[in-house]
Amino acid sequence: MPILEISNLSVDFRTVGGEFRAVDGVSMTVEPGEIVSIVGESGSGKSVSMLALMGLLPWTATITADRMMFDGKDLLTISPRQRRRIIGKDMAMIFQEPMSSLNPCYTVGWQIGEVLEAHLGLNKRARRDRTVELLELVGIPSAAERLDTYPHQMSGGMNQRVMIAMAIACNPKLLIADEPTTALDVTIQAQILDLLAKLQRDTGMALVLITHDMGVVAETADRVSVQYAGQKVEEQPVAELFADPHHPYTAALLSALPERATTRRLPSIPGVVPGQYDRPTGCLFSPRCDFATERCVEKVPPVQGAAAGHALCHYPLNQGKPVGHPGPAAILDRRLSA
């Protein structure tokens, strides 16, 4: 039984300019002990869908879904009080900016201890012992002395370790890491990823890793879900995804990796993710796609089968060739219209 099961999740934000759909019909499942990565550019709704799961979205957000189950509990009908008993305990989350994600007014020991008190009801002594244990687990040297330090006295990498210690304090069944290495130095990034992977192996928890770094995905994930403009455009096991991407967007992302470059200039995807006011008709990726035809602009693409990586595309790629594509003549030349 999957630990997490989301089906057709949409999140709408009420904004000054009207409704904005940040997540559009996303489905995903996570098995116990699995590492699933969600990849996509900034603004593709990666974080929002996970924040919706945690109940951390502001009141301007409306969440709709067919199904949102975690560990046998229905997150759609659960009361806020019941949800608070799950989050921070069985389902925990770490964030992008470790420096600002810790409260500057309290010591790191206190902030970790708070979780232990809230969910496990540990007394002061037990909290202290467990906190030292956790800090050692996340690789903080001389852990006992670090209990009384404040976040501003430590580096970003150390703070992220504290965040991880806080998140794994109650042995969660699912850890959501929202771009945990984006704000860190490159050398520290690798350390934190290694730590997350090691903790995942040791504890057997499931890990959802949100990132926009394909390199990170290749190193850590079991399965990858690619999101674009709030939609899931492809999902495959990691090896298959890297070997044979089925959605043109995934293919474009992969070919932008320096390791895979075949030309002197690194290829890039022209344009940006559509926002609230420039949402295209038909396929959302069509304005940036190298294969887009009239049909892509006019008709919303279907979700392909598992063999085609569940790609949300009219002409899913197979070994780099669009299946069923009418040919180069049908590709829209947007250079003229732009």
Next chain:
Amino acid sequence: MFGFILRRLGLLIPTFIGVSLVAFFFIRLLPGDPVLLMAGERGISPARYAELMSRFGFDLPLWRQFLSYFNSLLHGDFGTSISTKKPIFTEFFTLFPATLELSFCAVIFAVVLGVPAGVIAAVKRNSWFDHTAMATALVGYSMPIFWWALLLIIVFSGMLGWTPVSGRISLTFFFPKVTGFMLIDSLLSGKAGAFRSAASHLILPTIVLGTIPLAVIARQTRSAMLEVLGEDYIRTAKAKGLSPFRVVAVHALRNALIPVITTIGLQIGVLMAGAILTETIFSWPGIGKWMVDSIFRRDYPAVQGGLVLIALIVMAVNLVVDMLYGLVNPKIRHQR
């Protein structure tokens, strides 16, 4: 921390010189002089006038008067009142407990109402409570303090008869002064109804004096709280599964209090200015009323000494407030 206090004390020196200069020259800018005012409407002979002026030293050039005044200040001598012939220092600290009691109550009133109001307004942003509280705060802040005092007196003392109009306690009570704080002394006296009388005398002046600080603190708390509630660490606190109350009271409030404490410290100075009006209207026998009386009497030494003492107290309060930051905000503690 120790070095920080020393630096702050060093900063007091130029402020002190500035205040004594201002105090000295401002009162002399007013037309009239103490001797003429004491003589009253009957007038005074030029010979007697000259004699009195030279006795007080007012015939000397201004710079010599200032130097001798500043010299005695440095020796801890705040001068002697012309009208009461008592040392300014004694006079000031006889009356100061009354002002302190009133200011203290006003600050408590402002903080106890203002901080929760600001917090609730921020948490329930755009609710009816938020709009009502902030509109009320704006009205409170904009209202002339004397007018507000008169309004309250008319309604609560005049029409409803709930509170007394003036003074610190009903004249029917008499007991020895122990601490100078009427609420405490009345309790110590053991006389039935004394505390009740003292408390009822305090209500209106406290409200009047506390209104502007209350409005400022409520608005400042709200804006500080709104900012803090958007911070990443608040999301972390929520992600821990903490109750909304704990997120606000433990994680947000402590951070939001940092700018609020600055505001409270600055309001102490405002309070001293407000005390002058409030005490005059309610005949509250504190230093505010004493200062006004001294100004009317052109009691130069009293006005000078009083201003310098008030300035010293405000500076001391601000020093304490600065040290309080360190307690609330560990970042500042470690910078020192």
